Amino acid sequence: MYIETFSQMKKQLGQMEKWLETAATFAKTKSFDPNIFLGFRLAPDQLPFSRQVQIACDSAKLAASRLTGKEAPSHPDTEQTLEQLSARIRSVIAYLDGFSARDFEGAAERSITQPRWEGKTMTGANYFLEHAVPNFFFHITHVYALLRHNGVNVGKADYLGALSLRAP
Amino acid sequence: MYIETFSQMKKQLGQMEKWLETAATFAKTKSFDPNIFLGFRLAPDQLPFSRQVQIACDSAKLAASRLTGKEAPSHPDTEQTLEQLSARIRSVIAYLDGFSARDFEGAAERSITQPRWEGKTMTGANYFLEHAVPNFFFHITHVYALLRHNGVNVGKADYLGALSLRAP
Numbered sequence: 001m002y003i004e005t006f007s008q009m010k011k012q013l014g015q016m017e018k019w020l021e022t023a024a025t026f027a028k029t030k031s032f033d034p035n036i037f038l039g040f041r042l043a044p045d046q047l048p049f050s051r052q053v054q055i056a057c058d059s060a061k062l063a064a065s066r067l068t069g070k071e072a073p074s075h076p077d078t079e080q081t082l083e084q085l086s087a088r089i090r091s092v093i094a095y096l097d098g099f100s101a102r103d104f105e106g107a108a109e110r111s112i113t114q115p116r117w118e119g120k121t122m123t124g125a126n127y128f129l130e131h132a133v134p135n136f137f138f139h140i141t142h143v144y145a146l147l148r149h150n151g152v153n154v155g156k157a158d159y160l161g162a163l164s165l166r167a168p
Numbered sequence: 169m170y171i172e173t174f175s176q177m178k179k180q181l182g183q184m185e186k187w188l189e190t191a192a193t194f195a196k197t198k199s200f201d202p203n204i205f206l207g208f209r210l211a212p213d214q215l216p217f218s219r220q221v222q223i224a225c226d227s228a229k230l231a232a233s234r235l236t237g238k239e240a241p242s243h244p245d246t247e248q249t250l251e252q253l254s255a256r257i258r259s260v261i262a263y264l265d266g267f268s269a270r271d272f273e274g275a276a277e278r279s280i281t282q283p284r285w286e287g288k289t290m291t292g293a294n295y296f297l298e299h300a301v302p303n304f305f306f307h308i309t310h311v312y313a314l315l316r317h318n319g320v321n322v323g324k325a326d327y328l329g330a331l332s333l334r335a336p
Contacts, residue, residue, distance in 0.1 A: 004297055008302070123332070135328070144306075145313045149211055165288040
């Protein structure tokens with residue numbers, strides 16, 4: 001199920017890139033600088049829009065890397081424009097495109113850690129379900145919510161993307 | 169992985185119930201009616217807080233019901249207070265407590281539909297990954313974001329809940 005979930009993340013990262021385009025078009029229509037979005041926050045002590053995009057990307061990228069041991073591309077969080085954020089999204093989608101189901105063999109039993117856990121570890125299975133997936137959706141939904149809150153015309157269908165519906 | 173994912177949803181529904189308590193305490197401290205939260209929206213044409221809580225609950229409840237064929241408890245969307253919303257959350261957690269891994273045998277191949285799909289169907293596997301899981305996280309994150317936006321002191325640890333970390 002790892003590869004299927006990353007496939008869903010790729011789909012939603014692709015949707016997020018479309019939201020950024022919609023935001024840029026909205027800015028153009030209203031004659032304001034589209035990059036003003038990058039600093040928006042829902043609360044003064046919450047991370048801004050740019051960081052929400054970056055962390056959504058990182059949640060997917062780092063999960064794939066940690067669960068497989070495959071090196072992840074570096075993204076130094078220097079994006080200053082919507083276009084640069086879009087390029088980052090595309091870079092993560094391209095990275096995720098390089099995985100197959102086989103890469104995730106043994107992922108559930110891997111020992112996962114990160115600096116802020118101070119030496120503690122999680123199994124790959126627990127890390128994915130308790131940390132990576134909820135964080136991915138948390139940050140991508142904050143990106144959506146920040147755009148929606150600021151008047152950008154996105155809706156639930158833009159969030160989910162196309163569904164695999166079958167004709168009756 | 170169905171039962172594991174529902175277990176994670178239960179955990180996060182339990183976290184959401186705690187956010188509502190934090191919101192009620194905040195309202196008390198600031199001397200305003202705690203139920204004012206129920207009508208809050210991030211955009212005038214987005215669903216209000218109460219509906220975000222209800223749909224987060226329904227995303228989990230209906231997914232479990234549709235994937236297993238087990239009847240779900242009815243919730244007519246009549247909640248008018250934070251306490252009533254908390255009761256609904258607890259009711260869904262109790263419903264999800266009644267499932268075991270065995271209930272989800274064959275779930276991936278089930279044919280799932282709902283009225284708005286106009287006769288079209290999805291496989292259980294696609295429905296879960298493309299629709300139920302993203303919707304659950306979308307709505308629970310909107311509940312969180314609405315509280316955060318309105319000054320309630322919740323943070324990422326309150327969103328994720330306790331992690332299954334192992335000592336070094």
